[in-house]
Amino acid sequence: MEVLLGPHWAFIAASYAVTVAVLGGLIVWIELDGREQRALLDMVDPEGRRDNPERIDR
Amino acid sequence: MYRLANPTRFLSLSSTILPWVQGATVILFAVGLYMAWFVAPADYQQGETIRIMYLHVPAAWLAMFCYSVIAVSALGTLVWRHPLADVSARAAAPIGAAFTFLALVTGSLWGKPMWGTWWVWDARLTSVLILFLMYLGLIALWRAFDDPARAARPTAILALVGFVNIPIIKFSVDWWNTLHQPASVFRFDGPTIHPSMLWPLLVMALAFSFLFLALHLMAMRNEIMRRRVRALQLRSAQMIHQPAE
Numbered sequence: 001m002e003v004l005l006g007p008h009w010a011f012i013a014a015s016y017a018v019t020v021a022v023l024g025g026l027i028v029w030i031e032l033d034g035r036e037q038r039a040l041l042d043m044v045d046p047e048g049r050r051d052n053p054e055r056i057d058r
Numbered sequence: 059m060y061r062l063a064n065p066t067r068f069l070s071l072s073s074t075i076l077p078w079v080q081g082a083t084v085i086l087f088a089v090g091l092y093m094a095w096f097v098a099p100a101d102y103q104q105g106e107t108i109r110i111m112y113l114h115v116p117a118a119w120l121a122m123f124c125y126s127v128i129a130v131s132a133l134g135t136l137v138w139r140h141p142l143a144d145v146s147a148r149a150a151a152p153i154g155a156a157f158t159f160l161a162l163v164t165g166s167l168w169g170k171p172m173w174g175t176w177w178v179w180d181a182r183l184t185s186v187l188i189l190f191l192m193y194l195g196l197i198a199l200w201r202a203f204d205d206p207a208r209a210a211r212p213t214a215i216l217a218l219v220g221f222v223n224i225p226i227i228k229f230s231v232d233w234w235n236t237l238h239q240p241a242s243v244f245r246f247d248g249p250t251i252h253p254s255m256l257w258p259l260l261v262m263a264l265a266f267s268f269l270f271l272a273l274h275l276m277a278m279r280n281e282i283m284r285r286r287v288r289a290l291q292l293r294s295a296q297m298i299h300q301p302a303e
Contacts, residue, residue, distance in 0.1 A: 005106045008171040015110045015164045019117070022163075023269065026156045030276045037283035044290040 065282045068142055072275045079272045086265035093258035101255075110168040112259060115243075116266035118161035121189060122224055124154030124270060128196070129221040132214035142278070144210040145285070147217060148200055149277035153270060155193035161186060173237055181230035182238035185223055192220040206285060 005012050094112035101108035127150050134143030165183070166176045177183065196213055203209035231240045242250045249256055 005109075006100075008105070008107045011167045011171050012107060012109050015113055015167045018163050018167070019113045019160055022156050022160050026153065026273065029152075030273055030280065034276060034280045034283075037280050037287060040287045041283050041290075044287055044294065 065141060065145070069279060069282060072279055076272065076275050079268060079275065083265060083268040083272050086261060086268055090258060090262035090265045093261055098255050098258045104172060107168060107171055108255070110164055111255075112262045114161060114164040114168055115259060116263040117157050117164060118186070119263055120266050120270055121154060121158035121161050121186065122227060123267070124150050124157055125189060125192070125217075125221065125224055127274070128154065128217045129224075132217040132221075135210050135214040136218070142282075144206065144214070145278050145281045146274070147196075147213065148206070149281050150274055151193055151196050151200070153273050153277065155190065155197065157266075157270070158186065158190040158193060162190060169237075178237050180236040180238055181234040182227065182236050185227045185230050189220075189223055189227060192223060196220070206288075 090112070094109060098108070098112075100106050128147045131143045131147035131150070134140035135147065162183075165186075169178075170176050196217060199213050199216060200206070200209050228241075230236060231238055243256070243259070251259065
């Protein structure tokens with residue numbers, strides 16, 4: 001790694017690792033939140049989408 | 059624009075454009091990372107640590123842009139009472155906090171080998187830290203209210219007050235003597251970065267922007283659904299507790 005990226009390779013690797021972790025975590029969190037809200041909406045309003053297909057689209 | 063004020067229309071439109079935005083984000087990241095690693099040269103002074111710039115600078119730009127979106131949304135809440143304005147602001151806050159956190163951490167990881175320190179209390183770094191705390195404050199204020207409609211106005215006012223920090227961040231390197239370098243891309247006399255580094259940086263910035271757009275749309279859809287769930291639950295609770303006539 002040091003041959004490729006020089007003496008400060010650990011700082012470069014850490015920057016990319018932190019970015020992947022934070023942005024990946026954010027994407028997963030938003031996606032899981034969306035699934036949870038859709039499931040809740042199906043539970044409290046099971047006929048909502050049948051009455052009006054535009055109401056909650058998927 | 060006003061037609062989009064209808065949350066149902068927004069849900070319908072966003073579901074159409076979201077896959078395209080997500081696809082464009084993946085392509086832009088693939089191209090941007092390829093350019094940042096295999097096209098852009100190492101810096102003659104900083105060597106390979108310049109690769110951190112392709113994450114740090116877009117994250118910092120998006121941190122400020124995201125807060126600007128919140129400020130415009132706050133205006134929409136206070137002035138035009140746009141139904142989606144508060145939804146937009148609330149959805150953008152955690153995304154902005156994440157980008158600001160990334161700007162701080164990658165800046166610190168870049169600063170240690172180049173400046174010899176993880177952190178200095180100079181105007182640029184401190185004002186970005188304040189931006190991060192502003193994001194946390196906004197998120198905390200939203201969460202302090204059970205009813206999102208009651209939270210909208212105080213958070214919009216706080217967001218607008220906090221917007222004063224954005225020009226301070228931008229011009230801090232010109233107004234004060236900072237360890238952080240002055241602007242080298244958005245300058246009146248043009249960028250001072252060599253095109254071989256500028257283009258990968260701009261593509262990465264575009265990738266970060268599309269990621270923000272995709273995540274913002276997804277988070278707005280979640281927020282609209284969350285409010286519908288709450289409204290429906292309240293309506294059912296009222297029907298249960300209504301005395302029989």
